[in-house]
Amino acid sequence: MTDEPLYAQFGFTDPEWxxxxxxxxxxxxxxxxxxxxxxxxxxxxxxxxLDRISDAxxxxxxxxxxxxxxxxxxxxxxxxxxxxxxxxPADPVGYVQDxxxxxxxxxxxxxxxxxxxxxxxxxxxxxxxxxSVVGAASTGGVLGLGGDQITENERExxxxxxxxxxx
Numbered sequence: 212m213t214d215e216p217l218y219a220q221f222g223f224t225d226p227e228w229x230x231x232x233x234x235x236x237x238x239x240x241x242x243x244x245x246x247x248x249x250x251x252x253x254x255x256x257x258x259x260x261l262d263r264i265s266d267a268x269x270x271x272x273x274x275x276x277x278x279x280x281x282x283x284x285x286x287x288x289x290x291x292x293x294x295x296x297x298x299x300p301a302d303p304v305g306y307v308q309d310x311x312x313x314x315x316x317x318x319x320x321x322x323x324x325x326x327x328x329x330x331x332x333x334x335x336x337x338x339x340x341x342x343s344v345v346g347a348a349s350t351g352g353v354l355g356l357g358g359d360q361i362t363e364n365e366r367e368x369x370x371x372x373x374x375x376x377x378x
Contacts, residue, residue: 242344244303259347272332
């Protein structure tokens, strides 16, 4: 057993690990904030994103599994009934753009320091989180019927995220 921090075991500095470990929750929040919803729908979206993060603890990628464990240690584990409070950014558009920028930074960092398999798995995982969130609750309609499953803003966020991660 080593005493070095987890991030160092993967070859990252503390700020680099902070970027990688902070992005999954930020992607969840940005995907939810892309289209304003009711509190109930926001909770559904948050739960879907947290489930995707939680599932990644079993990832074949050691990096993704470690990041997922770090995220849940900081935010709460849905398997233990813990719920992440819904975060509603004061400036949703600015927040979404900030997440896209940080995703591009993470992609460059992963290209420089991670194994190709870990890098691809991590980037794919972030897009999966966004897809889970935007697909969790329809927007519009009446009494839960009709409406758009994925709005244009949500689709745009997911696509911009994927593009930023592709490099």
